[in-house]
Amino acid sequence: MNRFMLFIHKTGSPPWFYNFSGKLLPWTWGVFLVLLVAGLYLGLVKAPPDYLQGESARIMYIHVPSAYMSMMIYALMAVMGVIGLVWHVRMAEIMMISSAPIGAIFTAIALATGSLWGRPTWGTYWVWDARLTSELVLLFLYLGVIGLYAAYDEPRKAARAAALLALVGVVNLPIIHYSVTWWNTLHQPPSLTSEGSAIHPSMLVPLLIMVVAWKFFYISNLLVRTRLRLIEQDQRKRWVHHILSGADR
Amino acid sequence: MSHRTGASKAFLALVRRDLLLAFRRRSEMMQPLLFLLVVVSLFPLGVGPSPDLLGSIAPGVIWIAALLATVLSLDTLFRSDFEDGTLEQFAISGHPVTVIALAKIMVHWLVAGLPIVLLSPLLALWMNLPMDALDVLVITLLLGTPVLSLVGSIGGALTVSLKRGGQLLSLLVFPLYVPLLIIAANAVSAAVAGLPYSGQLGLMGAGLIAALTLAPFATAAALKLSLE
Numbered sequence: 232m233n234r235f236m237l238f239i240h241k242t243g244s245p246p247w248f249y250n251f252s253g254k255l256l257p258w259t260w261g262v263f264l265v266l267l268v269a270g271l272y273l274g275l276v277k278a279p280p281d282y283l284q285g286e287s288a289r290i291m292y293i294h295v296p297s298a299y300m301s302m303m304i305y306a307l308m309a310v311m312g313v314i315g316l317v318w319h320v321r322m323a324e325i326m327m328i329s330s331a332p333i334g335a336i337f338t339a340i341a342l343a344t345g346s347l348w349g350r351p352t353w354g355t356y357w358v359w360d361a362r363l364t365s366e367l368v369l370l371f372l373y374l375g376v377i378g379l380y381a382a383y384d385e386p387r388k389a390a391r392a393a394a395l396l397a398l399v400g401v402v403n404l405p406i407i408h409y410s411v412t413w414w415n416t417l418h419q420p421p422s423l424t425s426e427g428s429a430i431h432p433s434m435l436v437p438l439l440i441m442v443v444a445w446k447f448f449y450i451s452n453l454l455v456r457t458r459l460r461l462i463e464q465d466q467r468k469r470w471v472h473h474i475l476s477g478a479d480r
Numbered sequence: 481m482s483h484r485t486g487a488s489k490a491f492l493a494l495v496r497r498d499l500l501l502a503f504r505r506r507s508e509m510m511q512p513l514l515f516l517l518v519v520v521s522l523f524p525l526g527v528g529p530s531p532d533l534l535g536s537i538a539p540g541v542i543w544i545a546a547l548l549a550t551v552l553s554l555d556t557l558f559r560s561d562f563e564d565g566t567l568e569q570f571a572i573s574g575h576p577v578t579v580i581a582l583a584k585i586m587v588h589w590l591v592a593g594l595p596i597v598l599l600s601p602l603l604a605l606w607m608n609l610p611m612d613a614l615d616v617l618v619i620t621l622l623l624g625t626p627v628l629s630l631v632g633s634i635g636g637a638l639t640v641s642l643k644r645g646g647q648l649l650s651l652l653v654f655p656l657y658v659p660l661l662i663i664a665a666n667a668v669s670a671a672v673a674g675l676p677y678s679g680q681l682g683l684m685g686a687g688l689i690a691a692l693t694l695a696p697f698a699t700a701a702a703l704k705l706s707l708e
Contacts, residue, residue: 368655371651371654371655372655374651375648375651375652375655378648378651379638379652382642382644382645382648383641388705388708391705392638392702392705392706395634395638395698395701395702395705396634396638396652398698399634399656400655400656402694403655403656403659406659406687407658407659409659410658410659410662410663411658411659411662414666
């Protein structure tokens with residue numbers, strides 16, 4: 232057995248995952264809190280207001296990381312969905328479906344903060360601009376995955392159906408994005424590309440800190456949700472009784 | 481008998497059987513089409529009978545009505561075969577499930593998609609669509625309704641084992657229809673405005689080929705999952 236499959240099978244054991252994630256969680260939450268405080272302080276207090284958009288540009292420190300996460304989590308869900316569908320790894324299925332509500336919330340936050348920023352900047356809360364529209368469609372895709380999972384009674388079958396839908400969505404997402412871009416574009420082009428950055432370092436540093444902070448929030452939240460789902464699904468198994476009776480004392 | 485001829489024979493036999501079943505249940509087949517007519521006829525009542533306004537929103541309205549009518553008929557695509565166990569027999573017959581899925585999708589298009597294309601001149605008349613754009617509307621529907629059946633069949637297969645899959649089905653399928661709706665309605669609007677529309681039609685053709693080659697596999701995987 233090669234190292235990759237060994238890793239998958241080892242992390243795929245629920246008691247091992249439960250104990251390991253329990254040890255990991257204080258650290259991920261800790262790093263998240265430190266980065267959050269640092270990022271918010273630098274972004275909301277230290278960074279200068281934008282010379283065009285004024286103070287309202289500070290919404291960016293929440294908006295941009297949330298929008299990144301909304302897309303990254305959907306891609307991760309597709310990856311975990313493939314692992315679940317191909318190798319029947321139960322942990323991957325559970326982590327896939329535990330990611331969906333987090334991704335949906337990040338999408339909703341990106342939409343809400345974007346529309347609050349759009350009011351002073353564009354003069355309207357909502358326009359049918361390309362990125363807003365594809366983000367809205369992404370939210371519908373998330374809600375579809377969550378809804379399909381909830382409709383099935385049997386958790387493993389539900390997770391595999393949801394994974395299949397997430398995969399179909401991932402194939403469709405670039406098509407949706409390009410069709411909508413071609414249809415209508417008002418949103419500013421990306422300021423952060425692999426070529427370099429159009430943002431001054433005093434604003435870029437807090438933004439990047441917030442991006443990393445959101446990733447740690449996702450990891451921590453995902454671990455908590457996965458642990459709860461594991462305990463719920465395995466409530467009649469011995470390892471859960473063992474852990475719960477130990478934790479009570 | 482080799483397996484290859486077996487698969488094509490099974491495909492044709494299934495198409496014949498499903499077409500026969502559809503014509504025996506004509507009233508069930510008519511319902512989505514009546515729904516299509518009713519939805520389009522509601523728009524003049526809702527937004528007012530001004531010919532200019534109706535003409536300008538006609539491409540979008542007709543396409544949205546086609547989407548709604550297709551989703552309405554998708555719920556029954558696999559349901560009766562699933563409930564009486566026929567689908568299970570197909571799956572263990574040894575033929576690829578993809579071939580079975582493709583046959584059912586093709587019949588769905590013949591029964592639910594093609595009639596929308598045939599009804600579209602009437603809809604265009606009601607919505608006051610300029611007559612020189614009618615041929616483009618018909619072409620977009622000819623290229624687009626098979627995509628509606630192909631992509632929609634994935635949703636139909638995923639929800640077939642659920643008791644109330646119908647409402648969920650629309651939530652699953654509509655986001656996937658967004659690119660098609662945008663490009664098709666835009667092609668017709670461009671034709672109305674006298675602008676070139678061959679690019680949009682090319683994109684729709686590419687979309688049809690992509691859906692035809694990819695969707696049956698996803699549908700087959702979803703069907704196997706539902707049969708577990």
